[in-house]
Amino acid sequence: xxxxxxxxxxxxxxxxxxxxxxxxxxxxxxxxxxxxxxxxxxxxxxxxxxxxxxxxxxxxxxxxxxxxxxxxxxxxxxxxxxxxxxxxxxxxxxxxxxxxxxxxxxxxxxxxxxxxxxxxxxxxxxxxxxxxxxxxxxxxxxxxxxxxxxxxxxxxxxxxxxxxxxxxxxxxxxxxxxxxxxxxxxxxxxxxxxxxxxxxxxxxx
Amino acid sequence: xxxxxxxxxxxxxxxxxxxxxxxxxxxxxxxxxxxxxxxxxxxxxxxxxxxxxxxxxxxxxxxxxxxxxxxxxxxxxxxxxxxxxxxxxxxxxxxxxxxxxxxxxxxxxxxxxxxxxxxxxxxxxxxxxxxxxxxxxxxxxxxxxxxxxxxxxxxxxxxxxxxxxxxxxxxxxxxxxxxxxxxxxxxxxxxxxxxxxxxxxxxxxxxxxxxxxxxxxxxxxxxxxxxxxxxxxxxxxxxxxxxxxxxxxxxxxxxxxx
Numbered sequence: 001x002x003x004x005x006x007x008x009x010x011x012x013x014x015x016x017x018x019x020x021x022x023x024x025x026x027x028x029x030x031x032x033x034x035x036x037x038x039x040x041x042x043x044x045x046x047x048x049x050x051x052x053x054x055x056x057x058x059x060x061x062x063x064x065x066x067x068x069x070x071x072x073x074x075x076x077x078x079x080x081x082x083x084x085x086x087x088x089x090x091x092x093x094x095x096x097x098x099x100x101x102x103x104x105x106x107x108x109x110x111x112x113x114x115x116x117x118x119x120x121x122x123x124x125x126x127x128x129x130x131x132x133x134x135x136x137x138x139x140x141x142x143x144x145x146x147x148x149x150x151x152x153x154x155x156x157x158x159x160x161x162x163x164x165x166x167x168x169x170x171x172x173x174x175x176x177x178x179x180x181x182x183x184x185x186x187x188x189x190x191x192x193x194x195x196x197x198x199x200x201x202x203x204x205x
Numbered sequence: 206x207x208x209x210x211x212x213x214x215x216x217x218x219x220x221x222x223x224x225x226x227x228x229x230x231x232x233x234x235x236x237x238x239x240x241x242x243x244x245x246x247x248x249x250x251x252x253x254x255x256x257x258x259x260x261x262x263x264x265x266x267x268x269x270x271x272x273x274x275x276x277x278x279x280x281x282x283x284x285x286x287x288x289x290x291x292x293x294x295x296x297x298x299x300x301x302x303x304x305x306x307x308x309x310x311x312x313x314x315x316x317x318x319x320x321x322x323x324x325x326x327x328x329x330x331x332x333x334x335x336x337x338x339x340x341x342x343x344x345x346x347x348x349x350x351x352x353x354x355x356x357x358x359x360x361x362x363x364x365x366x367x368x369x370x371x372x373x374x375x376x377x378x379x380x381x382x383x384x385x386x387x388x389x390x391x392x393x394x395x396x397x398x399x400x401x402x403x404x405x406x407x408x409x410x411x412x413x414x415x416x417x418x419x420x421x422x423x424x425x426x427x428x429x430x431x432x433x434x435x436x437x438x439x440x441x442x443x444x445x446x447x448x449x450x451x452x453x454x455x456x457x458x459x460x461x462x463x
Contacts, residue, residue, distance in 0.1 A: 014284055123209075123410075146289075
């Protein structure tokens with residue numbers, strides 16, 4: 001089982017690596033598309049801005065290998081935060097940007113869904129689990145995870161939504177479409193419950 | 206519902222031990238008078254197990270980051286052992302420095318002096334790494350009408366604290382950490398007035414620090430202001446302070462913690 005973590009030099013891949021190591025599993029860091037060639041499980045712990053990261057993905061030719069792995073070979077993919085958001089058709093942060101389009105929908109600033117609280121939404125918030133099992137196997141409804149973001153998924157087909165979280169307004173905190181998983185929170189920063197999510201993703205889901 | 210955050214702050218200096226420099230945790234009083242406390246990693250593990258919400262890790266050695274391998278090795282080691290959000294900083298001057306911090310396990314980076322010298326740096330950093338990654342530390346002295354200082358309290362910049370905080374917000378800071386240098390390490394209570402003024406006038410999260418000596422100071426801070434978190438160094442660094450007791454006292458006052 002080859003686990004790869006995509007590293008675009010914009011974020012902390014170290015924490016997720018350590019999380020996997022903590023589970024006693026091996027992984028490799030993919031800094032170039034060719035390094036995904038024999039991957040069976042792909043994790044993208046993206047932070048940063050949607051346009052900046054998508055531009056890097058396009059410029060460095062990641063699209064073909066991602067299509068091949070995720071869409072054709074149906075390899076398991078976990079997108080964390082921005083790694084989930086780029087799965088949609090389009091997003092905006094400073095400017096509008098086309099995404100990978102694996103899941104129909106878009107990404108909006110929380111202000112646009114009328115959230116008036118301070119932003120970014122930073123800290124520990126509870127997750128209301130819609131679909132038990134999957135990533136949330138052995139995790140209690142209402143468990144707290146660490147969030148740090150300003151943008152949220154929007155216009156996603158209800159059947160792909162696996163949890164929601166409230167920050168004045170309700171937003172989607174995780175999704176699943178077949179082999180594709182996404183979480184808005186940071187499991188790699190959420191202590192023991194977070195490690196459980198990673199374990200569920202790799203081993204049982 | 207989003208919970209309020211309690212954030213232990215660890216200042217890191219090096220101590221020569223058997224001819225090798227080892228990172229150790231220190232506390233300060235009024236940004237002076239350094240006291241050695243102990244091993245940062247075991248301290249961090251205790252914080253994680255006692256449900257700290259985040260950790261601030263400040264590099265206190267004034268060594269150019271390029272040559273500061275000890276600190277980055279330490280940061281990597283720390284983040285390998287503790288699965289909590291880490292805000293790290295100290296000496297950041299370039300985007301490359303930020304990259305080094307992130308690569309070695311920081312989730313958010315803390316900038317202070319560089320913003321005072323060139324505020325457009327905040328904008329560049331936010332564009333490159335996202336707002337949520339950029340935390341600006343604002344240090345002020347309440348004894349001097351809340352004047353703002355950079356360079357660890359050594360140089361003054363002439364700007365009003367609220368307008369500075371607003372400028373930092375406008376330039377892309379994702380969070381502000383306010384520290385009253387005159388209360389640092391004094392355990393006499395937080396600067397509620399400044400915390401209230403800044404947190405009520407910004408649209409980004411504000412964290413208040415400097416002066417916690419009792420659990421009641423945390424309660425007061427959360428009750429009287431709109432701050433999102435409280436950070437404390439001295440308070441958590443000595444054994445007579447139990448994190449659990451502090452948490453339950455805050456919870457008993459109906460403040461939402463995790």
